[in-house]
Amino acid sequence: MGHEAVRQPITEAHTPQTIATSAQPLLNVQGLSVRFDGAPKGVNVVDDVSFSVSKGKTLCIVGESGCGKSVTSLALMGLLPTPPARIVGGSAMFDGQDLLTLTERERADLRGDRMAMIFQEPMTSLNPAFTIGDQIAEGIVRHRRVSKAEAMERALDMLKKVRIPAPEKRLRAYPHEMSGGMRQRVMIAMALANDPQLLIADEPTTALDVTIQAQILTLIRRLQEETGTAMILITHDLGVVAEVADEVAVMYAGRVVESGPVEAIFEDPQHPYTIGLMGSVPSLGRRQGRLATIRGTVPPAELMPKGCRFTPRCPFADTRCANDPPPLAEIKPGHRARCWYAPLEIHRGAAS
Amino acid sequence: MLRYIGRRILIAIPTLIIVSVLVFALQKLLPGDPVLTMAGEERDPQVLAYLREKYRLDDPIPVQYFAWISSALTGNLGISLRTDIPVLDLIMSKLPVTIELAIMAMIVALAIGIPTGIISAVKKGTTVDYTANVIALSGLSIPNFWLGIMLIMLISVRWKLLPASGYVPPTEDLWLNIKTMLMPAFVLGTGLAASLMRHTRSAMLGVMRSDYIRTARAKGLLSRKVILKHALRNALVPIVTLSTLLFGELLAGAVLTEQIFTIPGFGKLIVDAVFNRDYAVVQGVVLCTAVGFIFMNLLADVLYVLVNPRLRHAA
Amino acid sequence: MSVMPSSDIILEGVGLKKHFGSGGLLSSPTVVRAVDGVSLGVRRGETFAIVGESGCGKSTLGRLLLRLIEPSDGDVRYEGRSILKLNKSELRRLRRDLQIIFQDPFASLNPRMNVGDIIAEPIWLHDLASGREKRERVADLMRTVGLLPTHADRYPHEFSGGQRQRIGIARALAGDPKLIVGDEPVSALDVSIQAQIINLLEDLKDRFGLTLVIVAHDLAVIRHMSDRVAVMYLGEIVELSETDALFDNPLHPYTQALLAAIPIPSPANRQPKALLQGDVPSPAAPPSGCRFHTRCPHARTLCKEQHPALETAPDGRQVACHFWREIQGAGAGSISAPPPSAALAKRLALYRTWRERQDKPVATSP
Amino acid sequence: QTLRIGLNEDPDVLDPHRARTFVGRIVFTSLCNKLVDITPDLKFTPELATEWQWSDDGKSLTFKLRPGVKFHDGEPLNAAAVKANLDRARTLPDSLRKSELTSVDNVEAVDDLTVKVNLSRPDATLISQLSDRAGMILSPKAFASADFGQKPVCSGPYKFVERVQNDRIVLEKFADYWDAKNYNFERIVFQPIPDTTVRLANLRSGNLDLIERLAPSDVPAAKGDSNLVFAPVSGIGYQGLTINTNNGERAKSPLGQDKRVRQALELSIDRNVINEVVGAGIYPPAGQPFPQASPYNNPKFAAKGRDVAKAKQLLKEAGVDRVKFELTFGTSTTTQQIAEIIQAMAAETGFDITLRPTEFAAMQKEAQAGNFDVNVIGWSGRVDPDGNIHPFVTCKGALNDGRYCNAEVDKLLNEARSINDDAKRKQLYDAAQEILTQDLPIIYTYYQPWPFVHSKKVQNFKPYPDGMIRLKGVKFAS
Amino acid sequence: MTATAVVAYEVALPKKRSRVLAKFLKNKSAVLGGAIVLFFVLAAIIGPYLAPFDPVKPSFTSIRKPPSELFWFGTDELGRDLLSRMLWGARASIMAGVVSVFIAIVLGVPFGLVAGYFGGWIDAAISRATDAMLAIPFLIFAIALAAFLGPSLTNAMIAIGLSAMPIFIRLTRGQVLTVKAEDYVEGARAIGLPDFWILVRYVLPNVLPPILVQGTLTIATAIIAEASLSFLGLGQQPPNPSWGSMLNTAKNFMDQAPWMSIFPGTAIFLIVLGFNLLGDGLRDALDPREQ
Ligand SMILES: Nc1ncnc2c1ncn2[C@@H]1O[C@H](COP(=O)(O)OP(=O)(O)OP(=O)(O)O)[C@@H](O)[C@H]1O
Ligand SMILES: Nc1ncnc2c1ncn2[C@@H]1O[C@H](COP(=O)(O)OP(=O)(O)OP(=O)(O)O)[C@@H](O)[C@H]1O
Ligand SMILES: [Mg+2]
């Protein structure tokens, strides 16, 4: 069968490396900082972001809109619009290579091959002018030495894999002929076509209805289990995080404010922002009074405090917070929080 | 699709009626007396009266209009007051010239406009962008009649490279035909290139911002392919539409260029007819160009659908 | 239609239908049955929620209830009177009483009017006040929704999404309405901002005795805010019930599936789910019989053939399913909302205390 | 061998009896023979008629026709054909030649080659009329058909091949022409190119061999090009200012009512400046309607020089301080320059002129309706003096837009057109001019030249004062 | 929740009223365009006072003199100073552009508003008429109108304005259709605002920016059109100059007096370029999607 020929080299090519590195994280991002031209001095849109993902694991990045989730992932993929965006610091070790120092050509070779990405908007992320089959096969032809026909064969397999009904027909369909959920499946098929080691999914379900969202999440999770792909899932829905994450990084205004295993984050949140976030989500159980809210909004770049960026919205903040940025300190093994006063009940337990 | 075209054609009918009324009214409003123009230097009163009678110029204007429109509907567009040639024959003999000029001008415009548009979109904000912009805009801002004469002076008179003006039918001498059309096509084309360039640029910019371009890049495709395949293909939709519309305008709009290069096309025909008060010709030709324009509009819409799979498959 | 005594009903839709004839630019014209025979009654002072998947006709229903679009069929009654036959001045009066808040805070404010003018417009239009008095009212409204009156001369683009939503709310309040329809008023907002707006809406409702009709697709929000819920599927109401009853024991299989699909924000309680298969069919070509039968796990032949009517269950709930009695309980308990962990509860309490303490010295209202 | 000729505009219908344009006459010159032709010094010379004879009472004119002449369709040209032509010219409803042949009462074919034209009154202008379109003889067989105007059949040295409106008119040598040996080109192509700069450019780039009516602004360029020959000739036409003296309300102005004011205007104008600045030296000043080459030209009435003091004096006598009027002229660059110059010069003596360029078609109608103060007009000129003066200043003159009316002038001019004695006629014209130069219904400005330019290889080309292109003997240098 | 808390830090927010201006100023080519236009507008306003010579009085002693210290731009065929004529002509040419576009907008926009907003048969009637006007070639339309009205600069402006009007009707209508579907228009209806006020306060301000942009572009077209009408004798009337009419005369002297066409030609080129750049810049500055 056609796909055998395609898949053979893929596994061969990747197996030695994956085995060699499986002990360490597949991707290790340290101190990533991104600046946009014209932003006030010292205010990076992404500032000193560190996290890591291991093979077969899922890292969720959560945070408010505009906190830099997409910019972070685009920086890793090398898809940031430069200018105005500029990576000003940090490293991202992917399988022994620093993604941030690769040449444009090397990055392009990596993209869609060993790392792939799914975007938020299934409705607009597919090119309306080409058929689904063309668009999937294109990525395969780009990275594998296969003919167009073989690539189409592989594309068909992928469509089957993402459970698209009548895949033969869909291969020749145009994006507009499909619903949002179907398109998102196509996006997933496209991303996974070359068996990437790392999949970055930027809010893959935000635009979808709950029932469809559940379908897609289940699908992603199953595929991940099958292939052992590492995944970075970006979302702002804590429910989704709780369902799929192994590790969580909570971002606020361009910084990771808390990171750790998913249980730790949900059961033992340390950063005031994480706590406020949890309090803001209405419960599905019987109503329990008003929601606890985080006041105000993220300050605009020109008013960003020097210290902890959450200061203006934080009930616990004081002048120290405003002036000195707290480090991402380890509270428990693997659980870090960027707060001077974590754990709160110890530092802020008593009324001041 | 057929239904759609049918409906569009139905819509065009009232438009054409308005065009005919408008043209008729417009030239009735023109000062001057066609008969005086026709009667020549001597202005023999007997002849004046006879001509007035013959062309029913003393009838009430609505009567004149209906007389004209009803014979036009039977395919008889009348006879040129100036040369006795049936207007339909005139149209038939000028149409190929006009179409040829329009096509060549369009080729020039596309050849200049699209590449510069793409380059300046891709290099947005750089010197290349500004330069491409200024070059394309210069085509728009130099009046055609002036550029035409400049070219004739330089290329024909000084360097003797191309014939200064005139028209040779391609059936007679294809090479000469192309040589004579080169300059007028260039003059007309540069004027259109600017608008094509600008539209290409903004279409490309719009498309380059879109999510599917990011998707294409995420697949690892190289910039060249992303631009020329994914972006251009989508930017082409508005460009194709615009091109057909511009072409429609060209069919009648080449007035001054035809004048300068003495190309016997529609533009020159209409202008001469207006100045000679050759009513039948003005009416017939403008009606014909209006039909052409409307047809081009229709074609633009159809092409829009055809190059746009989203709509094509809905059909 | 409603089981409640009609004196209690402030706004009522009777057999509402809205069919959009999508002109069929290229193909033969298709009729989208956006709303197809909906009857409901909104009680005075309650929060009434409408949920459903995208495209099921929620927004259309909301607009029909306000007569922002004309129904193809059916009637809307406000305070017992049909609003479809009002004359100009009556309609204007109605426009004061019934207001709407839109989903998209970026598209729903005129970008070229300053905030003061936006909020003042209903006041000016309905001649409620002028001059100084008007300005004071505007300032009041802005304070009410948590905006600084000094920002009255700014333009919408200078505000964040949450603030714009507040502007929209202030404007809706300006005419002293009796009822506000919120068309997904918090869907576009971040969780933290969403919570602020939810609290604000609740406060305002209490303070002004408003009736709220909330269109939403986030079931958690609905559970938190609403008293009664109507679940829509493809232009029809499939279930209408008290909120708690609905969440505790959804009757209609669609409601059950909807609840099952909600991700539970508790990693400790991960569990495999019975997922609904397939996509929502197009409202232009709805399935025969029960519109849900194509995706329903309990579907039988009858479902394909016969359209179920909205029946009233003994406890007053309404449901449109042939077999609701048999599948009762199939979705019960699908939502297991575990209590927050001890650590989280503790810290949340701490957070609340500190927040209140911090706000107190400068707190004005509410 | 093809001769390419650049024309100033596209001719109208190619039927000499119905045609009106000047360029049309140029085409007819090669296409159609007429009874009589003229010489460069405006004498009549045989063409189709070998000789002609006036009766003593001046009321009949007998032509002897050239034997053996054929029309392009092979029909013989005989007395019957001539009669048919003259009858057609007089009776065709839209014949523009009627007014030229009003004096003709009937035409007789005396024998196969003799035609007798009987007049209702003596008419001195008749020969000159017959030396132009009125005397052109078309094939009677062809003019019976309705589309003669599109496919003219005559008896000239060249026959009609095709016409593409606005593009070209192609003629081909007529092998059976009676004088065929004197015509050297196989084909003649007339190309209308309205823009004079472009017309010259075509000549310079070798696309054309001969062009007519070079714009004065291009004269230096033409002269400066060593491959070209500049061949101007002073024409029989003129340019002038028609003043509304008697046509409706607009005539009731100092300028229209008081000849002193008109004289002052004339004295304000320096015709030499017009000649030099606009005319590049080919616009000789004119003070009378008869060209220098004409025997009727009287040096006594030569153009007056500019005299500001006298002009001011005349205005003072007329009791006016400043005179306002509107100067209407056709839209052409040259005319506009002249108008601007006149405006500037007249301003110094006390005239406030508003300029009003008007499109030609509109101007004609306004002129007839008396809706003007002063018009700039041009007249292409006729060989007979009558054609240059009678229609313009007699009370009922068809071209008398200003409706100038003076019984004395009418009497003199009517008499002059009815006698055949040249000396007698000259006296009458002088007498009329005596009055007209005082009354000044028309201020002549310059004689219209016919500046031809041709390439060096064209030989033996001789420009005629009537502006026609006669190709007899013209050839390419071998 | 409290008001002050929510907005505590916003008091310090800088005013961003001039965002459009700032964005515009950042756009180099737009600023260049603006500067060119400003320069010529200034020249048109104060130029006549600076003109060293009378622009209409011929001087037979200095005919077609090349640029010199006395005549910076040389003289024309009647010995008039070109610089002075250019300065006077600026007024005519810029007026021809601005006034005709003003006419086109003032007439076209209301039609477009009504057609787009009310739809139905009004829309059908206006749209068909617009199509018909568009189907008649622009220049032919302008020529016929100008010939009817009589040749003068004012009439040329009217003719150009009327001929350009259908573009604005169409553009406005299209814009209205998009704006009409916006939530905020529905919101205005929800508070009971009458159609008239919706048109004036909601629709008009939001359709105006693209129309203004189209306006600046059409100004360029109109200046060229005036030049073309001048070419046919239907524009600015002698002896008063406009760049178009100067260029038209100058083309007869291209060989002998190239300066006669170079200066007005360059001026037309620059102002058209200026307006185009300005229009592009405005579009970018007014478009929130552009950064
Ligand atoms: N091209 C750009 N130019 C300037 N600023 C940008 C650009 N792209 C993003 N930003 C800014 O960077 C910040 C982070 O954006 P990002 O898209 O990463 O947010 P996000 O966390 O993905 O938000 P969302 O949940 O809305 O997708 C935002 O404040 C945004 O305004
Ligand atoms: N003006 C309109 N013309 C044609 N079809 C329309 C129109 N408005 C809505 N529809 C169609 O009616 C159906 C219901 O639309 P509606 O906006 O009410 O859905 P909704 O439940 O609010 O969806 P969402 O959650 O996406 O807002 C959809 O299929 C939509 O395409
Ligand atoms: Mg994002």
Ligand SMILES: [Mg+2]
């Ligand atoms: Mg909706």
Ligand code: NI
């Ligand atoms: Ni296979």
